[in-house]
Amino acid sequence: MMATAPRRxxxxxxxxxAEHRRHVVSALVVDRPGTLNRVSGLLRxxxxxxxxxxxxxxxxxxxxxxxxxxxxxxxxxxQVLAQLERVIDVLxxxxxxxxxxxxxxxxxxxLEPPDGAxxxxxxxxxxxxxxxxxxxxxxxxxxxxxTATPTEIDRALEALRPLGxxxxxxxxxxAMTTTAQTTSTEIGDPRE
Amino acid sequence: MTALRxxxxxxPSPARTVAPRIGAxxxxxxxxREGATTIFGYPGGTVLPIYDVLREFPLRxxxxxxxxxxAHAADGFSRATGGVGVAIATSGPGAINLVTGLATAxxxxxxxxxxxxxxxxxxxxxxxxxxxxxxxxxxxxxKYATVVMDPDEVPLAMAEAFxxxxxxxxxxxxxxxxKDVLQIETSAPHPEPHExxxxxxxxxxxxxxxxxxxxxxxxxxxxxxxILAGHGVQIADATELLRQVAERSEVPVAHTLLGIxxxxxxxxxxxxxxxxxxxxxxxxxIQQCDLLIGIGCRYDDRITGKTSTFAPRATxxxxxxxxxxxxxxxxxxxxxxxxxxxxxxxxxxxxxxxEPRTAWLEQIAEWRVVSEARSWHGSxxxxxxxxxxxxxVDRIGEATNHAATLVSDVGQNQMWxxxxxxxxxPFHHLSSGGLGxxxxxxxxxxxxxxxxxxRETWAVVGDGGxxxxxxxxxTLVQDQIPVRIAxxxxxxxxxxxxxxxxxxxxNYHSAELLxxxxxxxxxxxxxxxxxxxxxxxxxxxxxxxxKAPGPALIDFHLDEAQNVYPMMxxxxxxxxxxxxxxx
Numbered sequence: 001m002m003a004t005a006p007r008r009x010x011x012x013x014x015x016x017x018a019e020h021r022r023h024v025v026s027a028l029v030v031d032r033p034g035t036l037n038r039v040s041g042l043l044r045x046x047x048x049x050x051x052x053x054x055x056x057x058x059x060x061x062x063x064x065x066x067x068x069x070x071x072x073x074x075x076x077x078x079q080v081l082a083q084l085e086r087v088i089d090v091l092x093x094x095x096x097x098x099x100x101x102x103x104x105x106x107x108x109x110x111l112e113p114p115d116g117a118x119x120x121x122x123x124x125x126x127x128x129x130x131x132x133x134x135x136x137x138x139x140x141x142x143x144x145x146x147t148a149t150p151t152e153i154d155r156a157l158e159a160l161r162p163l164g165x166x167x168x169x170x171x172x173x174x175a176m177t178t179t180a181q182t183t184s185t186e187i188g189d190p191r192e
Numbered sequence: 193m194t195a196l197r198x199x200x201x202x203x204p205s206p207a208r209t210v211a212p213r214i215g216a217x218x219x220x221x222x223x224x225r226e227g228a229t230t231i232f233g234y235p236g237g238t239v240l241p242i243y244d245v246l247r248e249f250p251l252r253x254x255x256x257x258x259x260x261x262x263a264h265a266a267d268g269f270s271r272a273t274g275g276v277g278v279a280i281a282t283s284g285p286g287a288i289n290l291v292t293g294l295a296t297a298x299x300x301x302x303x304x305x306x307x308x309x310x311x312x313x314x315x316x317x318x319x320x321x322x323x324x325x326x327x328x329x330x331x332x333x334x335k336y337a338t339v340v341m342d343p344d345e346v347p348l349a350m351a352e353a354f355x356x357x358x359x360x361x362x363x364x365x366x367x368x369x370x371k372d373v374l375q376i377e378t379s380a381p382h383p384e385p386h387e388x389x390x391x392x393x394x395x396x397x398x399x400x401x402x403x404x405x406x407x408x409x410x411x412x413x414x415x416x417x418x419i420l421a422g423h424g425v426q427i428a429d430a431t432e433l434l435r436q437v438a439e440r441s442e443v444p445v446a447h448t449l450l451g452i453x454x455x456x457x458x459x460x461x462x463x464x465x466x467x468x469x470x471x472x473x474x475x476x477x478i479q480q481c482d483l484l485i486g487i488g489c490r491y492d493d494r495i496t497g498k499t500s501t502f503a504p505r506a507t508x509x510x511x512x513x514x515x516x517x518x519x520x521x522x523x524x525x526x527x528x529x530x531x532x533x534x535x536x537x538x539x540x541x542x543x544x545x546x547e548p549r550t551a552w553l554e555q556i557a558e559w560r561v562v563s564e565a566r567s568w569h570g571s572x573x574x575x576x577x578x579x580x581x582x583x584x585v586d587r588i589g590e591a592t593n594h595a596a597t598l599v600s601d602v603g604q605n606q607m608w609x610x611x612x613x614x615x616x617x618p619f620h621h622l623s624s625g626g627l628g629x630x631x632x633x634x635x636x637x638x639x640x641x642x643x644x645x646x647r648e649t650w651a652v653v654g655d656g657g658x659x660x661x662x663x664x665x666x667t668l669v670q671d672q673i674p675v676r677i678a679x680x681x682x683x684x685x686x687x688x689x690x691x692x693x694x695x696x697x698x699n700y701h702s703a704e705l706l707x708x709x710x711x712x713x714x715x716x717x718x719x720x721x722x723x724x725x726x727x728x729x730x731x732x733x734x735x736x737x738x739k740a741p742g743p744a745l746i747d748f749h750l751d752e753a754q755n756v757y758p759m760m761x762x763x764x765x766x767x768x769x770x771x772x773x774x775x
Contacts, residue, residue, distance in 0.1 A: 082518075088390065
């Protein structure tokens with residue numbers, strides 16, 4: 001990358017506002033030690049509690065993608081994302097909340113063995129509702145994976161809990177825009 | 193911190209016939225390439241490879257007495273010159289001692305490169321002697337911090353550190369070198385500018401600023417416009433453009449604490465210093481203006497007070513090179529992300545010569561008469577013949593023809609210096625505005641004096657801040673650095689006392705401060721020093737101190753009850769200030 005290539009900050013100015021909601025933020029970052037620390041440290045310094053944060057490689061070598069699910073006031077979050085954008089190892093920041101996007105999460109669950117055919121049917125129905133699949137029922141344990149939106153997984157877990165939920169591991173949300181790929185940082189304009 | 197017991201230490205090099213190009217040499221080469229001439233440091237085990245080769249390079253090393261002093265000195269060097277100051281510290285405690293100085297520079301957007309040593313790579317993470325995760329500690333208080341793990345990366349890392357430090361909104365960068373990285377040979381060349389790998393570095397788009405169209409229209413329509421110019425104008429080296437824009441548009445200019453020097457204070461369009469202890473007439477202008485144009489400032493709480501009552505009648509414009517500043521603190525009607533100089537140049541191209549805004553300027557002038565009469569102790573005596581702080585600062589300004597570099601500390605002394613010195617030029621007023629670091633003045637003045645030796649350097653400091661970093665007196669002596677130190681000595685933590693008097697119902701606690709006899713202290717260091725307790729002694733001791741070839745100190749004894757007014761109380765706004773009146 002040319003050292004002289006300008007990167008224009010494109011975030012719109014806006015007034016802080018009070019709407020408190022869940023945001024899904026996608027950040028393209030340089031894959032090197034310390035980047036996660038810089039990102040999480042910045043959010044911590046502003047007292048944001050991270051609901052989930054996932055990091056993985058991308059199709060471009062040396063670049064990783066973070067998906068951060070976070071709750072906060074729109075105005076405060078927008079300002080924090082602008083600060084995130086200026087972190088040297090952060091290349092792009094997008095708040096996907098206001099643009100069309102697909103969001104999915106993986107969850108692994110271990111369940112109590114169902115009580116009879118009726119119980120098994122209820123368990124399978126609950127799993128089906130959240131794209132769930134049993135992984136290894138043969139070994140006597142009842143484990144399943146769920147791949148769905150975080151809200152669908154929440155709902156499935158509510159249905160599974162009374163059936164005996166022994167263990168739960170959630171991967172955190174990953175998300176991608178469903179519109180044409182943008183290259184500039186977009187955090188959403190509250191005036192729109 | 194010196195430490196001689198070092199694990200895995202390389203044996204001393206034998207008589208040097210052919211000097212291998214080790215990492216330490218690559219570091220020094222890079223410093224020279226980046227234009228460093230004077231660096232501030234304190235040796236220790238892990239940076240000794242650098243000290244072993246330092247003599248080979250045209251670098252003047254100032255041995256500070258504490259690493260915090262080194263960081264502040266590098267900061268003062270940067271601010272006085274517009275260059276990039278350099279500080280060196282060893283691993284562990286040495287590196288940690290830099291942190292206050294890094295945070296000070298970060299808050300005030302001061303470019304700086306800090307170089308630290310660390311334990312050899314094989315010992316990292318093993319709690320080795322004097323090991324600490326300085327990168328982890330420094331992350332939130334630097335623009336960038338990283339550890340250089342490969343000797344071949346040294347030239348690139350150094351070039352990138354300087355580029356990050358000075359580009360866009362400047363700031364401090366810390367590079368941590370495990371000791372063996374400094375000891376191993378490398379043939380890696382120094383990179384050309386296009387070889388830097390900084391895809392995530394935000395750089396302002398330079399050139400014309402189209403949004404200036406809208407701003408020029410706002411200025412044309414405004415009846416009572418006001419510019420609030422901050423540090424960004426000096427960082428962009430755009431003070432001359434600011435004056436031209438002010439004259440072309442007939443818009444008066446207020447300034448923030450770090451914006452002092454943006455405009456000659458005697459200029460007819462210079463309104464003056466605004467904020468918590470700023471001039472009342474300037475604060476009134478902010479509250480009454482119908483267009484407020486913030487350029488290169490942060491609209492921070494010391495300027496705005498309660499934001500909901502800030503500039504209630506104004507369309508608020510905010511121009512800053514850092515997008516994340518816009519809309520952060522105050523409602524913004526027009527935000528422009530641009531270099532202050534580019535914006536001012538773009539405005540100048542668009543603005544016609546304005547008619548004089550007589551009514552507005554006369555209104556501000558009328559407020560000014562009242563505001564100056566209420567806070568200026570022109571006789572030199574504050575009460576019962578006791579020396580007045582504002583008089584002392586005023587006399588230093590007069591004696592030096594307002595051309596000295598003045599480095600203030602934090603607290604009452606800082607506000608008196610800002611209000612009464614009478615600044616004329618940019619880069620002459622240095623102060624820890626954002627972090628408010630007590631102990632800044634003396635070491636930063638040391639750096640400023642070395643960076644800009646052509647002008648006189650004064651440190652104005654309280655007796656509290658002075659005692660925080662007075663160990664640097666020895667550095668001033670050893671290197672004969674001509675800093676004149678004016679201690680505004682009220683034997684108190686003056687601003688603490690002032691708050692406890694006004695806000696905490698005179699419940700004084702820990703405001704009274706025992707200090708040494710400063711004249712005798714200086715005698716021990718071999719520094720000429722004087723004491724003044726009455727107004728008629730002031731000019732004489734200033735003249736004496738100015739004659740000293742090296743450092744000098746004046747201990748000005750003040751009445752402990754003198755406060756800085758006006759004062760904005762916590763939680764209040766600019767329209768709701770406490771005025772002391774002429775006591």
